[in-house]
Amino acid sequence: MHIPGPYHSGGRFLRSLAADHGVGNTTTYGNQRFHSLSNPELWEDRHFTDLEDRFCPGCTLRDLGCGTGKASILSTIVRHPLNMFLHRWYACKDRDHMMKKNHASEDALHKKETVCQHTDYVCQPGDYTCQHDNINLQAFVGYNGSWVMTRADLELAKSRLRNFDVIVIVEHLSHTLQLTTTRLGWTTGPLLDRLNSTLHESEQSEDQDRFQRGEITPEQWQQVIERNSLDIELYDYMRELSFGMLQEDRLPVPSEDERIVTPQWKNNVLATTRRSVQEARIE
DSSP: OBOOSSSOOSHHHHHHHHHHTTOSEEEEEOSSOGGGGGOGGGGSTTEEEEEBSOOOTTOOGGGGTTTTTOOOOOEEEEOOHHHHHHHHHHHHHHHHHHHHHTOSOHHHHHHHHHHHOTTSOOOOTTOSOOTTTTHHHHHHHOOOSSSOOOHHHHHHHHHHHTTOSEEEEGGGHHHHTTHHHHHSOOOOSHHHHHHTSSHHHHHHHHHHHHHHTTSSOHHHHHHHHHHTHHHHHHHHHHHHHHHHHHHHTTOOOOOSGGGOOSTTHHHHTHHHHHHHHHHHHHO
16 A cells, blocks of 8 residues: 655555566556455456555445455555655755756756655645645545544554554665565565665655754744654554564564654654554554
């Protein structure tokens, strides 16, 4: 299940990895394609469907194969909502600067445009609310008519995610991608090692270096955190579920130091998500 845009959460990366590992047929769907799962071809053996959509009203886990007798493996990939916000906001800011100064190469401008996706509204640090807040949570509960997510939505998302077989975490790609070898039967090797490299880590490092230079004020950053507090809690819950899968499969788990993946993580977020972490570990 691919978190829908405008953020880059790695869904198509996972689909391309499936194709490179000889899964067979792969199908990519855009938004609003949940009901296309009624197509029997999508349930053939070794078929990978990249579902880029939110849960639709009335849709349940049965639509994804749970409890239906269909042989399905549910997987998803998630990126920290604050990292997604930073990466897109900086890209849009750079794009606007390039357009204004008219001094960038076409390749550089295209790269920023691809990340920015400026045709979708760009959330600003000082916004009171934004339709793309809690974007991961939106994917697992659907659109409720107001874009405002609640703790009831969070609990629904958690209950659905406990039925997933593979959860890949972008910030811990080198660890959590190994679940594809134990749970999907994919093989390790030069290709997996290459895709398992430092692209996202370098992007994250660059974004956090810019963050330290104060392009976003502490007050604005706190606003972003508060607006996406449920998504941060959901991410942490998904991460612990993923790490639990690693432990079950006797694979290495990231150390505590490796789990600090966003600016001001310890001061502003960790204490608010401790309960979800413990829930995931218990369950």
